Amino acid sequence: MGSEDGFLSSALTLITFLLILIVTCVEAQYWIIGSPKTVTAAPGDDVILTCRVDPELNLAERTVEWLKPDLPPDPRDRLKGEEYVHQYRDAGEVLDLQMEAYRGRTMMFKDELKHGNISLKIFNVSEKDGGRYRCYIPKLKGWTQSSIVSLIIDRDLTKTGTTETTLFSTNLQTTGPKEDLNDLGGSSHRSRLIPLVVFLVLLVLGVGSGLYVFVSKLQKSEVSKVPPL
Template structure:
């Protein structure tokens, strides 16, 4: 006899949730790109990658690799793989990572910041490890 209620005792996989609506901002403002895990999940010990998926690597640079808008690894920000234009302008809410908040704050936004951002947790045991948040910067 198969008890259907047993299936509900399995832990729900945390999923990365972004924003369905574009986030709008004016040049010079600070903006928060919302992203979180549902249900709440502590990601303090995991790697969190924020990137711009539509940026193409520079074909003239043989060593070209994905560079990050923000990279959090080993419980700290890693800056040496960061896009130069975002240096010292991005931050995570590190005290909220234990609650699954992986939102990204970008300070002093510029028109060049417009575009799609991807938040990704490579080691998350889930089918939904990333989400896209679109930023629109305009007057």
Template sequence: HIDSPVTQHDACETCPVFCFRDSKLIFCLFPGKVLVIGSNLPIVAAPGDDVILPCHLEPMFDVQGLTVEWSKPDLKPDPSDRLSRVEYVHLYRDRKEVPDMKMASYFRRTELFMDDMKHGNISLKILNVSEEDNGRYRCFIPKLQSRVKAAVVELVVEGMVLHSDVVQITLLRRWQMKSTGCTALVGRHYSIHMQVTGV
């Protein structure tokens, strides 16, 4: 006879799925294949946007009791740090964020979807991105019982110029503007309003 389920935290952090208590014993049910899934395509954003770096586990299960690490694997360690400690973009441990170990540039700019972690969603939201946030991001669950404990998502922040301007042109011959149906006359100066979008 199996009693009501207990949480992973009540059992052990290394148990990636639900556990059940039978008398004085605890049974953990492990999936055959657990994968950390990121995105094969880069996430493209403009400066000032809020972005979501997608990452989840398949099959889905509650990861609230596990440690989740988001970092930038291409960053070199701080040479002044003799221990070569990892600085995290976001660190989730013991069911809460650990801000003391995150990079200063991401302070108060990152968050997980806490209510969705029970479904295996470990996507990271980054607020107000800039071009300094460009690069690869690694999502890692160190104690996950799987061969695939990490996934990498690339973020591309592209600067965009969006403005309205008045451009004066000289039309050298009669021609038809197909988009508006207007006809321009030879040798006349025209002022037109244009919205220019550049990358």
């Protein structure tokens, strides 16, 4: 019976592992989506870089960071500390580590954080502000923790005041073309999760059925071995 007990224990362990994996896949479904991926503005415009968490998540007590990943390290910074375009932490905006070029020129929408909206507004942009921006949520339980939005400053454009995409969370669910959502972890990625979950469920059911058949046959075999009285 030792080998049968070992098989039974291994099968139960496998089923438990698969169930945990299914639960993890279903729960860990947050995506950081920057959409549109590219924003073009004229010098002097105020710009909103749209970034959000999908599905909606309350981020009022989370840490949110905006960075410029392509900037070379500052040779004057002996500690090599990371500077931020903007940082939100402990339910407030943190200015200590903000890059000097952005001080007094950035803001987030605090009332929208509870809806998963982490969009950033930059005032009075110049050509130096062009480049890639990374919106990042440390320790976010999900498939992505960050997304990239590119800002292009075009001198040939006429200053319009504020260059922005749809901002508020009630509209963000449909902001941007479908290809943007596909590239940045939108609804198409979540739809790919469904076949995986179905496969894992079927796998667990198959293992369970096989285990049931094995145990049933084993019991019948043991009964048949019992000598008649």
